[in-house]
Amino acid sequence: MIVKKRRSAVEVDAMIGMAHASRYHWSVVGGSQELAVGEWQISHVYAVLDRPEPSLYHAQRCLEICQASKLGDFALAYAYEALARAFALAGKARPREACLKLAKGAGAKIADADERAQFLRDLRTVPRTTALRTAPSFGTRRASRTRQIPAVPSHCGSARTMSSR
DSSP: OTTOSOOOHHHHHHHHHHHHHHHHHHHHHOOHHHHHHHHHHHHHHHHHTTOHHHHHHHHHHHHHHHHHTTOOHHHHHHHHHHHHHHHHHHTOHHHHHHHHHHHHHHHHTOSSHHHHHHHHHHHTTOOOOOOOOOOOOOTTOOOOSOOOOOOOOGGGOOHHHHTOO
């Protein structure tokens, strides 16, 4: 479903539910690396669905888990990739660029050559910053014209950059 261009509301709900269920599963049977990957996966699903606020929330959780558990290598690189992707969707150019730079630096330290190459391919798919669009409305709820975007992690810029495009 993640590669489909158009999805029904049922498919959207299934994608979100599966990502959260996977994350929950790994919280029970996995360790901190699996938790970080689970948060990245949720962030990525929301990014694919063009929902920057939850994408950014879960990207930040991924980074927090990496930092608290001292995870490096691909987990940290993908945390920064997720942040860059979410900021791009939110229309925040400066934090996107800062996180891309951090992602490239962390990606260069990935020990496994195949994982490093895959990461660099994935990093090239981070979109350019776009104007913030309204979310599609389902049912009778109307889409909001503004979105509340969480604060920028200190690694990716200052609070001042959040108001800049």
